[in-house]
Amino acid sequence: MNFNKIKFKALIIAVVIISGNINAQTYQKTDSGLKFSNDNMNVEVKFYGENTIRIIKYPLGKSFEKNSLSVIKQEQKIKFSVSEKTNIISLKTNDLNIFINAKNGEITYKSSSGKELLKEKENDFKPFNDAGNPTYSVTQSFQLEKDEPIYGLGILQNGKMSQRNTDVKMIQNNTWDFVPFFQSIKGYGIYWDNTSPTQFTDTLEKTSFSSEVGEGVDYYFIYGKNADGVVAGMRDLTGNVPMLPLWTYGFWQSKERYKSQDEIVGVVKKYRDLKVPLDGIIQDWQYWGNNYQWNAMDFISPDFPDGKKMVQDIHDMNAHLSVSIWSSFGPMTNQYREMDKKGMLFNFQTWPQSGLESWPPDMNYPSGVRVYDAYNPEARDIYWRYLNKGIFSLGIDSWWMDSTEPDHLNQQPGDLDTKTHLGSFRKVRNAYPLVAVGGVYDNQRKTTSEKRVFILTRSAFAGQQRYGSNTWSGDVNSSWEMLRNQVPAGLNFSLTGNPNFNSDIGGFFAGVYRRNGGAKNLSFQELYVRWLQYGAFTPMMRSHGTDVPREIYQFGNKGDVVYDVIEKFIKLRYTLLPYIYSTSWDVTKNNSSFMRALSMDFPSDKKTWDINNEYLFGKSILVAPVLNAQYTPEKVIKTDENEGWNNANNKKEDALSNVDFTQNKSVKVYLPSGADWFDFWTNEKHKGGQEIQKSVSLQSMPLYIKAGSIVPLGPDVQYATEKKWDNLTLAIYPGADADFVLYEDEFDNYNYEKGSYTEIPIQWNEKSKTLTLDARKGKYKGMIEKRNFNLNLPNGQKKIVSYSGKKVSVKF
Structure with a gap:
């Protein structure tokens, strides 16, 4: 017997078998895509539209079942072709070519013309014990082009427009709101559908999402061809934007906090007497009395003796009232008692920690305040029942839903193990604002259609645009650096599909100015005016903060430079209402955006790709806010939430003199190529594609209108x-x-x-x-x-x- 011949025949047979395996179909076609398994995982590809594809990967031998909190669309039957050659499965639609390596599950996305859009790299499943439930921590990586800008991720206080080279732990907090979604200048977006704490990391080597809890990798690839198309695709998945009332686009006045019924009514009356436009006034916390009655949703403080009359007095002056409501309840409230009996309250520390209104908190007298389980539909209904009975029935016009992250203080090792209606708090952590805000929206819609829901809220997640909400950027401090951060923060948030953004005009924590003249402090006046000018071109124009009151009359009298410029820009806002309201309809009907990064409308002009200090408001108005001090010293102020509340260290500063706010200064403005531009103030025409010097005083800011x-x-x-x-x-x-x-x-x-x-x-x-x-x-x-x-x-x-x-x- 020739041993070498036997070896050769065996080799031929092995090659034939292997070849047969290569050419055999490894996938199973389904109504909405396909699925297959390789040596270590299952892979499912599901179409949710011709250009929206869901990718699911999970360990071999396991099952994958999930009800998304954000995605409300169902998978679709669409026309696509599929073929396989040499372990590469190819799917084709009219606009996309998708290539899947059947051996390792990695996917490459290309346009119909063959241009590579995005390439997957490795994914990973690591066993993880989630509060006694065996599951996985999951990671998916992608390979981006070296110079490819990406946008999104939520409201980030990092000052960046493009989020390349960003490394951030995505877990909701006071001033950072996270949406695990980014979109590229190349016209695609990635929505990572995971609600647990997630690390987003971008390096030259790879871009990855890594979440603490997940049964598997679960993400959506959206090919919109341009930024508007990607936003439209994201809203198609997670919900469209309802119309907000016209009055919400007017001017809002607020502070932390009006301490009596007479005070808040008096503010509205003062605005009417001064003939300065106003549509919204906000009552912040403690109208319920004290911390043990935290969020009682009732005017039970003796300083608010007749809530119904207060609402009527404000309405009689043709203004609207919003009141502060929270995600937590004090132990002396009816809501606490009812929810506690049903196991609907969490046990981690939240704000306020003490029953006493002192800072720092006196933990000899704990408040007992607890966050409620908004993941539980019955709990959301209980929340609304008390809200409806206590204050909505009085005619309250809108809700200021504070602490919807929610506040989670002094986090302890076991806190994320807390049981919720949907599993561990860790598993669903980042979606808390979505379910909390959604509960109020859905219940008010069931109650009446006569009044549109409007919710001002401090946190957001993917899909929240469907709930009539506008997210503000949290308790930011009063500094120029923080003002600069708000511009790209709002633009990146808008690029996740959430069009409604605003910030506290002047910054929330103004402590450094408190002992230095407050609203009469020239440094604060310059910062406040520039912030207000920017705020006039955001979807909600709202003056708010602590330490320094912000009502227009705090800054002087008519005829004073600062007073006059505040009045000028409030009136300009009202002049633009027909434009703003029509833009709102464009957002609702056509999936447009209010605040538009320049790269949205001028993607072929590479200079726009990373501009973080200009944007379009609607599709016509180029806004270039003045974001640096020009008349007063610029202070560098860094605080966290606790330091912001602690004003003990504010030092007295030397008073400024000889500041002339009418003196002209110069700023640089970039006008994108592809259009000509008219100066809003002078009608002077400029060619696009150039940086110009614009002369401004405190009374003006650079505004340009696109030709056409x-x-x-x-x-x-x-x-x-x-x-x-x-x-x-x-x-x-x-x-x-x-x-x-x-x-x-x-x-x-x-x-x-x-x-x-x-x-x-x-x-x-x-x-x-x-x-x-x-x-x-x-x-x-x-x-x-x-x-x-x-x-x-x-x-x-x-x-x-x-x-x-x-x-x-x-x-x-």
Whole structure:
């Protein structure tokens, strides 16, 4: 017997067997994708739309079942082709080519033209004991191009626009709100669908999400082709944005805190007497009396003797009231007693820690305040029942949901083992704001459709845009560095699909200025004005903080420079309400964004990719806030939440003199290429693609309008709905074709969902120099049948046109 021949035949047979295995189909096609297994894991690919793909990977021999808290869309049956060659499974749709290595499960995403979009690297499952439940810690890595900017991740106080080279532990806290999602300049996004604490790490070698708890890797690849498309894809997955009431886009005044019914009503009266516009006033904490009655959701403090009359007095002045509600309850509240009996309260430390209103907390007198289990639908219903009975029934207009992270102080080793309705607190930690805010939204919607839900909240997660909420950036300090951080923080948050962002105008902790003149301190005045100018171009314009009161009259009197500039920008906000409200409709109907990173609209201009100090507000207005001190010394202030509350170390500073806020200064502004730009104040025209020097004083900030824009301007009012929009100005900025849709409805109910609204499409034809008001679409009760439009061009040409709903054109 020839031993070598036997070896050769065996080798041939082995090659044939291996070859057969290579060419055999290793996957199973399903209605919405495919699945397969390799040596160590199961892989599932599911389509949630033609360009949205869910990837699930989990250890071999295990099962994977999950009800996402964020994703509300179901998997879809779509047309796709699939083939396999040499261990590579290929899926094709109209726009995407997906290549899966069947041996290691790694996936490469390419466009239909063959351009590589993203490539997976390794993934990992490490056994983990989650409060007695055997599970895994999970990691998925990707390979990005070296110079590829990415955006998103939530509200990050790191001052960065592109989040390359970021390494951050994503666990909700007071001033950092995390959404495990990023999108690329290449037109794709990744949503990592995991609610546990997650490490996001980006290096040149790899970009990874690593979560403490997960049955497997679970993420969505969204190919939107551009930033708006990715945002639309994310909202398609996690929920669209409802319309907010018109009045919420007016000016809000607040402070920590109005200490009596007379005080808060008096603030509204003072604004009305001064004829400074105001729509919202906020009552912060302690209207319930003391810390043992924390969040009782009732006006039981003797300083608030008649809550119903207080609400009526504010409404009689055509203003709206929001009140502070929390995620926790004191032991002397009815909510605490009912939830405690049902095991719906957590045992970790939260704020306030002491029953006494002193700082630091006196732990000889613990408050007993506990966070409630918002993951439990019954608990959310109990929460609303007390909220509805105690204060919504009085006519309260909106909610300030504070501490929705929630506050978790002095974290102990076992705290994340805390049992919730959905498993350990660790497993669902980052989604707390989503379920807490969602509980109030859903229950108010069930209660009435006459008043739109509006929730101001301190924390957010993926999908929260569907709950009528606007997230503010937490208790940030009053410093220039912190003001600078707010711009990219808001832009990155918007790029996760959450369009509604704001910050405390002036910064929350103003302690350093408290003993140095407060609102009369020139350093604080300069910071406050620049923050207010920025705030005028965010989705909510809200003045708030502690230590230094912020009402306009605290800064002086009419005729004083600082008072006048505050009034000027509040009035400018009201002038822009028709533009802002129509933009709000564009957000709801077309998945647009209010605050637009320059890279969204000018991706081919690489200089825009990492600009963190300018943005578009809507699609026409370029905002370049002044983010550095020009008249006073710039202090570097670093505080955390505890230091912010502790004002004992504030040192007296030397008083400033000879500060002239009317003196002109110079700032640099970059105007993106691909458009010409008109100076909002002077109508001077500039070519795009250049950096210019702009002369400003404290009374002005750089604002530019994109050529090819139509901006509707409203009347001079004291509150948003004081006057009808029957005599609007249309500011036309030529140089390119333009279009705009003027949107109107009943302003504060949900009839728009049933079609009760109007749209007036407006176009500018650059070649023929013609403005066309198209036929009005739709109708609603009380709509304006006939109106005038005042048409203004930058060169001074003006015309008036009457409009009764039929198409009309005006030639210049």
